[in-house]
Amino acid sequence: MATSVHTIGALAPLTRPGWAEAGHHLLAGMESAVRDVNAAGGIAGSPLELVVRDTAADPERAAAAVDELAGLGVAALAGEYHSVVARAAAARADALGLPFLCSSAVLDALTDEPTDLVARLAPPQSRGWRTYADHLLGEGHTRITVATQPSVYWATGTGILRDHLAPRGGTVTALDMGALTPAALCDALVDARATALLLLVGHPDPAVPVVTAVRRDPRLAGLLIGAPAGQPELPSWAALLGDDGAAIPFLRYLPEHLTPLGARVGTALRDQLGTPPSFVAFEGYDTIAVLAEALRTHGTDRAAVAASWPRISVDGTRGPIRFSRVPGISVWQWAWPPVQVVDRDPAAPERFRVLRSR
Secondary structure (H helix, E strand, O other), X not given: OOOOOEEEEEEEXXXXXXXXXXXXHHHXXXXXXXXXXXXXXXXXXXXXXXXXEEOOOOHHHHHHHHHHHHHOOOOEEEEOOOHHHHHHHHHHHHHHOOOEEEOOOOOOOOXXXXXXXXXXXXXXXXXXXXXXXXXXXXXXXXXXXXXXXXXXXXXXXXXXXXXXXXXXXXXXXXXXXXXXXXXXXXXXXXXXXXXXXXXXXXXXXXXXXXXXXXXXXXXXXXXXXXXXXXXXXXXXXHHHHHHHHOOOOEXXXXXXXXXXXXXXXXXXXXXXXXXXXXXXXXXXXXHHHHHHHHHHHHOOOHHHHHHOHHHOOEEOOOOEEOEEOOOOOOOXXXXXXXXXXXXXXXXXXXXEEEEEEO
């Protein structure tokens, strides 16, 4: 008979200005994993519960939530989608001695200094975005323009692309969408003779108006639109843009084939969400699967969870999960999650085409 409840703090952007759709997919994955853990007997007979806090893409709000969750006695912290928010949460969790398994945020520098308390499931931004840059080069694109907004995440992504493309003959020109309307952006793209436009901007605004403007401009008929951060992955993209949202390559972190567990989880998540689950939902599931295994096999106090990172081994929805130290990365890292460049098929925008895998 269960004598206690084990709690995990869960962070996700569930309201705007956060990307709430991604946050709800992340939370759905975590909730699905908790149900599976409890159906299998919980943690030594005791149930596992999530204590959920909405970050709304606000770093200060996230840091305050970490303080609150630590005070409530959670064994570990899980989740978050937005990189800048996850960075604030990681810094606070590290200061409080609270282990944090980051689900989706990719910013390489998740913490300023190396820490044993933080681990990550998503690949670092440098790995994914270099793969994306290789795809652009493979398709013959060397004159790249990025439409961007002020953010450490977008600025870091621009730098990764520029550093990877420059030695290979590519150029990256950044245009600030705080100073341009979509129509003015189209004019700038014509002047720059760009062959590809990358959307390093928020969704739905200004991403959706920019796509619409570019698609409607006959001068830009041959221009590739790309979205490395993954905006086209979620259903709202297709709902808002229809056919205009197809053939826009983006990054997602799924293998060619899910594991048997992943196939079963995918079916359950589709029923729960009412739409096909995104890779973010699988990241959420795997996060709880890892933490549950840590609690079961290494102990339920915070120090034991943090000490488990280099020893944990979990068969996740997307493959075997193990953590290691990766050069240039300050946290324990799953090396490596699968990386794909994908787009929506113009012939059937609800269907995805895999363009490159790593």
